[in-house]
Amino acid sequence: MHEVSIIQSLMDQVERFGAEYSMTKVTRVVVRIGDQTGVCKESLQFAFAAISQGTLVEGAEFVIERTPDRELDLQTIEGEQEETTGEN
Amino acid sequence: MKIDINQRILSAHEAKTAQNKQMLAAKRIVTINLMGSPGAGKTSLLEGVMALLSPELRVAVIEGDLFTTKDAERVAALGIPTVQINTRGACHLDGNMIEGALAQLALAEIDLLIIENIGNLVCPAEFDLGEDFRLCLLSVTEGEDKITKYPLMFKDANAVVLNKVDLLPYVDFALEQFYQDLTLLNPQASILEVSCRTAAGLTELAGWIKQCVAAKRQELAQAVIHEKG
Numbered sequence: 001m002h003e004v005s006i007i008q009s010l011m012d013q014v015e016r017f018g019a020e021y022s023m024t025k026v027t028r029v030v031v032r033i034g035d036q037t038g039v040c041k042e043s044l045q046f047a048f049a050a051i052s053q054g055t056l057v058e059g060a061e062f063v064i065e066r067t068p069d070r071e072l073d074l075q076t077i078e079g080e081q082e083e084t085t086g087e088n
Numbered sequence: 089m090k091i092d093i094n095q096r097i098l099s100a101h102e103a104k105t106a107q108n109k110q111m112l113a114a115k116r117i118v119t120i121n122l123m124g125s126p127g128a129g130k131t132s133l134l135e136g137v138m139a140l141l142s143p144e145l146r147v148a149v150i151e152g153d154l155f156t157t158k159d160a161e162r163v164a165a166l167g168i169p170t171v172q173i174n175t176r177g178a179c180h181l182d183g184n185m186i187e188g189a190l191a192q193l194a195l196a197e198i199d200l201l202i203i204e205n206i207g208n209l210v211c212p213a214e215f216d217l218g219e220d221f222r223l224c225l226l227s228v229t230e231g232e233d234k235i236t237k238y239p240l241m242f243k244d245a246n247a248v249v250l251n252k253v254d255l256l257p258y259v260d261f262a263l264e265q266f267y268q269d270l271t272l273l274n275p276q277a278s279i280l281e282v283s284c285r286t287a288a289g290l291t292e293l294a295g296w297i298k299q300c301v302a303a304k305r306q307e308l309a310q311a312v313i314h315e316k317g
Contacts, residue, residue: 002211078090
């Protein structure tokens with residue numbers, strides 16, 4: 001039931017990192033979810049699709065890796081970066 | 089581009105909880121997170137046990153519910169400082185909500201804070217509120233199978249309180265199975281049988297709570313001694 005709050009927190013994190021790395025679009029998000037958390041994979045997928053709409057995460061692939069313990073971690077994000085002009 | 093993050097998804101909630109916990113410890117307040125199904129008797133338990141704790145301990149209560157102030161009104165009627173949190177649909181309490189509630193309490197005048205969580209055997213188990221002790225309430229009308237069906241809730245409990253034992257003769261609650269499953273899942277948990285309706289077992293429960301407060305205070309005092317070197 002609390003999958004929506006988890007995805008909301010996740011989305012805040014992804015958007016923060018996306019901004020920090022000047023991403024124009026996030027294409028892939030990988031999370032690790034432990035089996036000993038009361039979290040349902042299908043609900044996470046559903047919440048991710050719903051909440052990412054209209055953000056730079058919309059349409060991104062959402063990968064859930066299951067682990068045996070209590071992990072609830074954002075592992076990696078992938079995306080397209082703003083074209084750098086000169087300096088970098 | 090790919091960025092490696094490796095961060096807890098609930099890190100914002102967890103940081104807030106750590107901050108709340110620090111503040112409570114600084115004020116020497118012992119915190120209990122009271123959890124259980126809707127209708128298990130969480131508020132009745134507070135009503136029953138309060139007279140046995142107060143005035144020896146100055147108690148305050150944070151009430152979590154989706155809607156209404158019904159529970160806060162019941163507890164406040166006992167003369168206990170009470171803050172109601174309405175989550176308006178959310179299934180659990182989190183660090184932010186607790187921070188907001190703490191701001192409404194006179195922390196210098198509290199020894200024991202009891203947080204009555206949202207009635208739910210699933211989600212609250214996932215959200216540590218910075219509590220020192222977890223008290224899970226189960227009632228005999230729910231059935232003994234809840235221990236094995238909702239293990240996350242009962243696994244980390246410091247005490248499991250079985251309520252409505254006055255109804256045992258009238259319901260098919262397998263008491264032996266309950267003890268067997270719970271002891272297997274969580275051998276450390278204290279198990280107490282009560283009836284909030286008849287007041288049976290409430291003195292023992294108050295005793296358990298007082299023991300918790302004493303143990304935590306001793307721990308805090310020792311931490312101070314260590315700090316001073």
